[in-house]
Amino acid sequence: MxxxxxxxxxxxxxxxxxxxxxxxxxxxxxxxxxxxVHAVRDISFTIEEGELVGFLGPNGAGKTTTLKMLSGIIYPTSGTAYVLGYVPWERRPEMQRQIALVMGQKMQLWWDLPPYESYILLKELYEVPDDAFERRVHELAEMLEIRHVLHTQVRRLSLGERMKCELLAALLHRPRVLFLDEPTIGLDVVSQKRIREFLMEYNRRERTTILLTSHYMQDVQELAQRVLIIHHGQLIFDDTLRALVERYSPSKALHLKFERPVPAEMLSRFGRVVRTDGLEAVLEVPREHVSRIASEALQVLPVHDITIEEVEVDEIIRDIFAGKREAVVTPS
Ligand SMILES: Nc1ncnc2c1ncn2[C@@H]1O[C@H](COP(=O)(O)OP(=O)(O)O)[C@@H](O)[C@H]1O
Ligand SMILES: [Mg+2]
Structure with missing residues (x-):
């Protein structure tokens, strides 16, 4: 299942x-x-045990609403869902013990207590045995590099440290499903990276199913093989990142550097000129003709450097949201 x-x-x-x-x-x-307000409109998907899936969409797309339904905080208007076989909004204790929800914008830890004290309270709540608890805190704190802050009041910690402490709290009871809502929002680049690395390693080690929302492509690009994209409450994409690039971007980017300035008119016969300043140019060319066009350019133009790249995923997503690329609902 x-x-x-x-x-x-x-x-x-x-x-x-x-x-x-x-x-x-x-x-x-x-x-x-x-x-x-139709926040979520008739979405369907399945996630296998152990998968790490990115849930992407601009602000207001319906990501948080979906996660709240899946973790049983709110009822849906229609439709249904099963998380580990349970209907989440029935809020069965058996299910609650096996899931966790972390929201980047909402802290669960007690503000005036050191994280460790909060963990002890959670340990009682989830009935974790003492020795297992100590091992778990130690192991996670090590992975997250927060051993030195466990006994400092939460209010004195940096945002990044707090987020890591939140993650530790959510994972204490070894949930089988982890919902993360914008876990890197507002964090500095270094903390973002550390949290992404942690999540990848954790997913690999423990095979925990992770569904992670972000309005930020970098998160998903580095973490997840598979992405769900939601836009205006509708699921417009459900497949791998690679499929996303192939489906929405039938072209590749040809980056050229010249020995002397080349006028734009001379470039346009090779493909769509994305930008040029004379000495450098980026052309968008059809995927299937890219090698022929590249060798022609090498013969005709004073090329001193050439690279062929995929159009950036970031750019593709931005275009989909802006309505510039056609988005097709994938039948599941
Ligand atoms: N409690 C609420 N009452 C009314 N509208 C809401 C509520 N929560 C969210 N919305 C609206 O539902 C839509 C989806 O919101 P949300 O799920 O928070 O999107 P996201 O997390 O993708 O930014 C938005 O238009 C938002 O304004
Ligand atoms: Mg949100």
């Missing part, structure tokens, strides 16, 4: 608008205009 099964899951939030002004205030006592 897959670790996570999502079937036609939807969530609509209803909010009540009240236009400003006294008259509207009086009116709203009798009549309130209900406003629907």
């Amino acid at each position: 897959p670790a996570i099964v999502v079937e036609h899951l939807s969530k609509t939030y209803y909010t009540y608008k009240r236009p400003p002004g006294l008259w509207n205030a009086v009116k709203s006592l009798f009549y309130r205009e209900r406003h629907a």
Whole structure:
């Protein structure tokens, strides 16, 4: 059985608008205009045990809403889901013991306590035996490089240290499924990298199923083989990063450096000129003709350096979100 099964899951939030002004205030006592926000619209996917999947989408796309449903914090409007065979919003203790949710923007640790004290409270909650607890804290603290901060008040720690302490807290009870909502948000580049490395290693070691949201491509690009992309509440992509590049980008980027300036007009016969300053140029050329075009360019132009690259994943995703590349829902 897959670790996570999502079937036609939807969530609509209803909010009540009240236009400003006294008259509207009086009116709203009798009549309130209900406003629907379709945060998640009919998404379906499955995730196998041990997979590390990136869940990507711009702000407001529906990522957090999806994770909240999957961890049982909120009810869906329609559709269903199974996490380790349980319907999450039924909130069975057996399921709660086997999952964890970490939100980059919301800390669970007690602000005035050192992390270690919070861990002891969690140990009681999850009924972890003393020796197993000590080993676990030691092992995770080592991996996360936070042994030296375990006895410092959380409020005195840096954001990166706090995030690592949060991760340790979430993993104390060895959950089989880990939901991470923007775990690197607001962190400096070094901490981001450290957390990504930790997650990869942890996933490899313990085969924990991880679903990680980000609006930040770098996270997913370095971590996950597979990505889900959500946009306006709809799942628009579910496949590998490689498939993403091949599907949405039928071209490659030809980077050229010249010995002397070459006018743009001379370049356009080789492909679409992405940019040029005369001495350097980037051309977008069809994938299947790239080697022929490259050798022609070498013969005709004063080329002193040439490289062929994939169009950046980042760029592809940005274009999909901006509606510049056609996004196709993949049948699952
Ligand atoms: N509690 C709520 N009430 C009303 N609207 C909400 C609520 N939470 C989120 N939304 C709206 O639902 C949409 C999806 O939000 P969210 O799931 O937080 O997106 P993401 O995490 O991808 O940024 C947004 O338009 C957001 O404004
Ligand atoms: Mg969010």
